[in-house]
Amino acid sequence: MxxxxxxxxxxxxxxxxxxxxxxxxxxxxxxxxxxxxxxxxxxxxxxxxxxxxxxxxxxxxxxxxxxxxxxxxxxxxxxxxxxxxxxxxxxxxxSKENKTDSTINNFFFENFIKGESNNEAYQAALAITIEPGKYWNPLFIYGNSGLGKTHLLHAIENEIIRKNKNKKKTIYLSSEEFGRIVPEILHQNSSNDIEKFKNSFNDYDVLLVDDIQFLANRSKTNEIFFHIFNNFVNKQKQIVITSDKSPDELYGFEERNISRFQSGLSVGIDSPDFETALTILKEKIKSLNYDPTIFTEETLHFIARNFNSDVRKLEGSLNRLIFYSILYLKPNQLMTIEDVMKAFKTNTNLSKEKLTAKKIKKIVAEYYNIPIKILNSSTRVKAITNARHIAMYLIKELLNESFVNIGNEFGGKDHTTVINAYNKIKKNIEQNYEFKKTIEGLRKECTKVTI
The missing domain is CATH 3.30.300.180 (DnaA, N-terminal domain)
Structure with a gap:
């Protein structure tokens, strides 16, 4: 040029x-x-x-x-x-090889905030950049919108470009755009154009596909996509796919295509846990060059507990507070919980009710449809024991009570009983994804109105 x-x-x-x-x-x-x-x-x-x-x-x-x-x-x-x-x-x-900075955006592994909710996806994404196409092909990352799937997709792309000095060519594919363009090519009814389109992907070593769910119920478009997909897999070229659902939960695709998604490695991303949400908030404040000292720990904890369903919601709530502080607070004035409540006065989900062990027990008991007083009993009925253990775990996680105090909350149970219950639930969360989702749901129910 x-x-x-x-x-x-x-x-x-x-x-x-x-x-x-x-x-x-x-x-x-x-x-x-x-x-x-x-x-x-x-x-x-x-x-x-x-x-x-x-x-x-x-x-x-x-x-x-x-x-x-x-x-x-x-x-x-x-x-x-x-x-x-x-x-x-x-x-x-x-020309590209001579550039010192060939990355295409600001999404990197270094600025992806890790936590329990996304660690598996992060580690898998980082691992495939070492030798793309050799392990876990395809890599399928799933989770709700706003949890960082697209960030990981671009981080993979940037890391592969960096490690391979542009010798590996990557292509990012928006399924929504793919779903619009392919029907237009098919409408032209030219087999030459269709073949040319499919062959245009042959020059690439890594295919990054965002939001595959947009290709559901499109048989002709899927046919072309899976021709490209098979070409990559057969040539040991890396594919990474993101979706709002796991392969098991996807609909609108043929069974044989679902099995192709499942043939590599599937990893989920959940809503950020409290600690991760807190870190995200602090990093966001830093990136905005905003004075972090105006936010008390209590204020940040409130946001991390009440707006952690996804990262966008978390950042949006912070933007709301910053906007409020610019309008109504004096320079260097601390933002109190009272200010936070005023900033979110239109949000009817917010309340000043404090979270207590009793409230956690009530939420767990209602979820499992058992009387709250039974949680304090010594019955060994499996369903009740499980609910009791979950309540103990959540009290420790959310209130950081001592094991002795938690035991007292349950009719004077020995602290070693509480420790065993806590460890049992923690292990089950690590091993059982469905159970993990249940605990996250209960955690959100406990904290959504918490100051």
């Missing part, structure tokens, strides 16, 4: 990056990797790295880029996106 073209392209990227109407995913994954090859006779050729990128940019940004070019050059210019020839691909690759 000539210096003039480079300068023009940099200006275009600057316009696009700060345009709120431009999807950051499209910018990071398809605009950043493109470049201007030629501008001549009111035509601009922009080189993109795949037919998939070509389709996405044609559909989403062609008109916008043409408008920007008109502003820069003061005349109308038509934009065409093309795939590079083999020789140009080679030049492009060499």
């Amino acid at each position: 000539s210096n003039d073209y480079q300068e023009i392209w940099n200006k275009i990227k600057q316009f696009l990056q700060y345009d709120e109407a431009v999807d950051p995913m499209i910018f990071n994954n398809y605009v950043k990797n493109a470049y201007i090859s030629d501008i001549n006779n009111n035509h601009c050729l922009i080189i993109v790295d795949s037919i998939f990128a070509k389709e996405i940019l044609n559909k989403n940004l062609k008109t916008k880029i043409e408008d920007i070019l008109e502003k820069i050059n003061h005349n109308k210019i038509e934009v065409n996106f093309i795939e590079p020839s083999d020789s140009k691909k080679e030049k492009q690759q060499k």
